[in-house]
Amino acid sequence: MSSELLVYMSGSFVPLSAANVSIFDSALMYGDMVFEVTRTFGQQPFRLRHHLERLYGSMRYAEIDCGLSLAELEAATYRTIEVNQAQLADGFDFQITHNVSPGVFGYYRSAFPDRPGPTVTISCWPLRARLAEYAPQYEAGVRSVIPSQRAVPSQYIDPKAKNRSRLYYRRADHQAHRVDPEAWAVLLDGNGYIAEGTGSNVFLVHKETLYSPEGRNILRGVTRGFVLELAQTLGIPVQERNLEPYDLLNADEAFFTSTPFGIMPMTNCEGQPVGNGTPGPVTRRLLAGFGEHVGVDLVQQARAAAAAVAGESAMAQDAAGS
Ligand SMILES: Cc1ncc(COP(=O)(O)O)c(C=O)c1O
Numbered sequence: 001m002s003s004e005l006l007v008y009m010s011g012s013f014v015p016l017s018a019a020n021v022s023i024f025d026s027a028l029m030y031g032d033m034v035f036e037v038t039r040t041f042g043q044q045p046f047r048l049r050h051h052l053e054r055l056y057g058s059m060r061y062a063e064i065d066c067g068l069s070l071a072e073l074e075a076a077t078y079r080t081i082e083v084n085q086a087q088l089a090d091g092f093d094f095q096i097t098h099n100v101s102p103g104v105f106g107y108y109r110s111a112f113p114d115r116p117g118p119t120v121t122i123s124c125w126p127l128r129a130r131l132a133e134y135a136p137q138y139e140a141g142v143r144s145v146i147p148s149q150r151a152v153p154s155q156y157i158d159p160k161a162k163n164r165s166r167l168y169y170r171r172a173d174h175q176a177h178r179v180d181p182e183a184w185a186v187l188l189d190g191n192g193y194i195a196e197g198t199g200s201n202v203f204l205v206h207k208e209t210l211y212s213p214e215g216r217n218i219l220r221g222v223t224r225g226f227v228l229e230l231a232q233t234l235g236i237p238v239q240e241r242n243l244e245p246y247d248l249l250n251a252d253e254a255f256f257t258s259t260p261f262g263i264m265p266m267t268n269c270e271g272q273p274v275g276n277g278t279p280g281p282v283t284r285r286l287l288a289g290f291g292e293h294v295g296v297d298l299v300q301q302a303r304a305a306a307a308a309v310a311g312e313s314a315m316a317q318d319a320a321g322s
Contacts, residue, residue, distance in 0.1 A: 005087050008080045008122035010103075010115070021119050024108035027101035031165035033119075034058035034100050038222075039127060039259050040093040041294035046259075048077065048096075050222045054162060055098055061161035066100045066120050073098070073120075080122040092128040092305055093296070095260065097121075099164075127260065131305035134261050138287070138299045141267025141279050142256070144197075145183040146245055147175035151195035151217050159196070159219050169198040184256065186248070186269070189217040194243040196221075200258035202243075202266075203227065204251040205275075205282045209237045211247070223257040230289050236282060245270075253280030262298050263287045 007019035027033035035058075036051040052070050059066060066073065077096060081088075088094045101119045104112045149172040152159060169187075176185035186202055189195040194202055195217045201224040204211045210231050212224060231238045248254055252275045254266040263286055265279035279287075291297040 003087070005124060006080070006083050008076055008120070010117060010120050013080075013083055016123065019121060019123065021101070021121075022104050022108070022112055022115060024104050024112070025101055025119055026103065026105045027099070027119065027164060029105045031163070032062050032064065032101060033164040034062050034064060035162055035164060036098040037259050038096045038098075040096070041296045043088070043093065045077070045081070045096060046294060047222050047226065048074065050225065051098075052077075054220075054222065055100065058161040058163060059100060061158060062163060064100055064102050064118060066118050068120065073122075077122055080124060084124045088124055088126060090126055090128055091308075092126060092131060092301065094124050094126050097123050097125065099123075128305045129309060130260055131302045132309040133306075134264070135299075135302040135306035137264060138261075138279075138302055141265035141274075141277075143180055143183045143268040144186045144254075144266050144270070145176040145179045146188060146270060147172045147179075147185050149175055149185075149187065151187040151189045153190045154217050159217060160215070162219055173198050184266070188245070191242075192244060193217075194245065194248060197256050197258070200256035200264070202248075203255050203257065204243060204248055205253035205280060206247070206251050208282065209239060210282065211239050211241060211243055211251075213243050214240045221257055221259075223259055223262060226293075227257050227263065227286060227290070230286060230293065234285060234289055236286070248274070251275065253283050255279075255283045255286075261302075262290050262294075 004015040006013040007016050009019050021027060034055060036055045038045050038048050038051045052074055056070055099121045103118045104115050149168055152168055172185040172187050176183045185198050187195045194213050196202055201218060201221040228238055248269050249272060254274045256264045256266055265283045267274055267277050287298060
């Protein structure tokens with residue numbers, strides 16, 4: 001077994017450091033690459049089918065044929081996990097990333113006879129370092145900023161297709177970070193309604209009811225879908241409707257959802273506390289319910305990851321000093 005992670009690259013496995021695409025790949029030239037990020041809980045992929053179904057929806061939207069059926073791509077995904085099992089067994093979970101583009105763009109293809117078809121990659125990456133960063137954020141919640149950069153409305157480029165043309169998300173992050181280097185951006189759509197985060201969906205709680213923006217100008221997150229179901233199971237009323245910054249500033253609680261962290265409390269927006277400025281009871285109930293469903297306490301896991309990372313860096317410092 002190689003000590004390097006292996007990446008599925010259009011039908012074969014290559015070491016991570018050799019998993020490259022051409023500078024003439026359509027993904028680089030036009031940004032027409034679609035992707036998915038799935039994570040594991042207890043080393044088992046969570047809602048992989050949901051992610052793959054969304055990936056095929058994104059491919060249909062971008063008119064990319066990856067040359068594989070969903071079942072074949074799913075089998076390749078499990079094979080990728082299998083060949084990387086030894087490297088991923090660090091006691092924490094990992095993410096699985098699918099990237100699909102049409103491959104080398106049209107007239108450049110003649111220079112790449114060995115890359116005739118679409119680019120399809122499946123890679124795994126340990127989540128430990130990322131989880132460690134979430135530990136203090138689960139406890140205190142994150143701050144948010146509403147940048148001037150707007151979400152691209154679905155009638156232009158539909159954000160329901162999870163694609164790599166992400167300049168507007170980067171601009172939103174840059175703008176938010178100039179205000180507060182640790183803040184997460186909350187994007188508004190063209191009408192001034194709350195759309196989503198730059199890698200997450202947004203929820204508010206007001207008078208015990210859970211609200212999320214309608215699934216129009218957003219990526220319809222797999223986690224968002226799960227949290228909507230979970231809330232119903234827990235008897236928490238749910239409404240999907242247009243939300244304005246005013247609603248966020250007057251919410252009792254707010255949180256982000258996304259694959260890597262599940263649910264992340266948002267305790268401040270634009271310098272003002274959301275609710276009482278601490279993760280609220282509905283958010284905590286949903287976080288606990290999430291953990292029960294997947295068999296992993298998300299907050300505990302992040303704490304354990306933070307402790308492991310801190311222990312390792314202390315050992316490295318000792319070694320450097322000795
Ligand atoms: C723009 C955007 N919105 C929402 C999400 C959350 O989606 P999911 O819950 O499927 O990870 C993501 C995830 O990366 C995202 O990039």
